[in-house]
Amino acid sequence: MRALVLSDIHGNLEALQAVLDAASGWDALWNLGDIVGYGASPNEVIDLIRPLSSLTVRGNHDRVCCGLTSPNGFNPVARAAALWTREELTAENTEWLRALEQGPLHPAQPGVTCAHGSPLNEDQYILSMRDAWAPLQQMTTSITFFGHTHLQGGFSQKEHDWHELRPAYASANEAGSWVFEIPAETRQLINPGSVGQPRDYDWRAAYAIYDTEAATITFHRVPYDVVRAQGRILMAGLPERLALRLREGR
Template identity: 80%
Template structure:
């Protein structure tokens, strides 16, 4: 079984389209949330990913952009994007976002949990081993997929051995992948990275493939039509910073 894991698409249609093309073939899709916010194609992203996803977890931007919680906790740029997204979403997509379940959720495949932020608190970021320690200890499944940080990688633990996972790539302009073997008896927190707004200084769209038969996780990066994505943001009247940071990858 090959599962495509996506997170933090953030209204970036060009990045999502590139990822779906590069990820073929896959058997199922698990969506870790934050489909909207920041980018200028929220309806198009939802219309594309919604019918494909076996499982979707809500993200904090999804929650704010559909009106379930206030944007006051966001910084000014994120707040402006969220309010624009609220006005732009179709009634159908707003209603669907409001119904998306809070994580953590478990797909039909055994041994896996999916969350947006920490599986212990959807708004908490898992940035270091201190953040990862409690989820690694407490989750009922050996593998937990999470997003929210926009940083591809994760954490692993086997008995007294703890490890931070950071895929290493050789370029920043071509499609690349890095394979992680899932060792027996090891617990993992895996972040596929952000499809539409990476923040690890690599502008390419990020995703992961979980191959349960081979016991591997493939981290991927793929280039996409950055110019068009930036142009959509500027033409929508969204803050220019949202377009500039796509090239910076941070």
């Protein structure tokens, strides 16, 4: 079985389309949340990803943009985007977001957990080995896919051996992939990266493919039409910073 793992699309239609065009041969799509927020195409993104997803975890921006919680905890730019998105969403898409389940969730594939942030707390960021220590110890499955940080990679543990995973690519502008062979008897916290707003200084859309038979996770980066995505943001009257950061990858 091959699962396409996506996270943090953030209303970026161009990035999502590029990922779906590039990814092939997958059997299930696991969506780790933050489908909307920041980007200027929330309805188009939901309409595209909703029928394809086998599993969708609620993200914190999804929760705020559909009105379940207040945007007051967000910084001013994120808050402005959330309030704009809240007004832009159709009634149907608002209700769909409201009905999404909080993680962690378990797909049909055994041994896997899907979460937005930490599997211990959906709003917690896993940025370092210190952050990863408790989730790795308390995970009920050998692999947990998570998002929220917009940083592609992850953390691996086997007994007293701990490793941080950071994919390396030959080019910063072309499509690329990096294969991680999953060692036996290990625990893995894996972040596929952000589709719509990477923050690891790589502007390309990020995703991952989990192949259960080959016991591999392949990280991918794919270029997309950043200029078009930026134009949508500016035309919508959203903060300019949201457009600029797409090219910067941070």
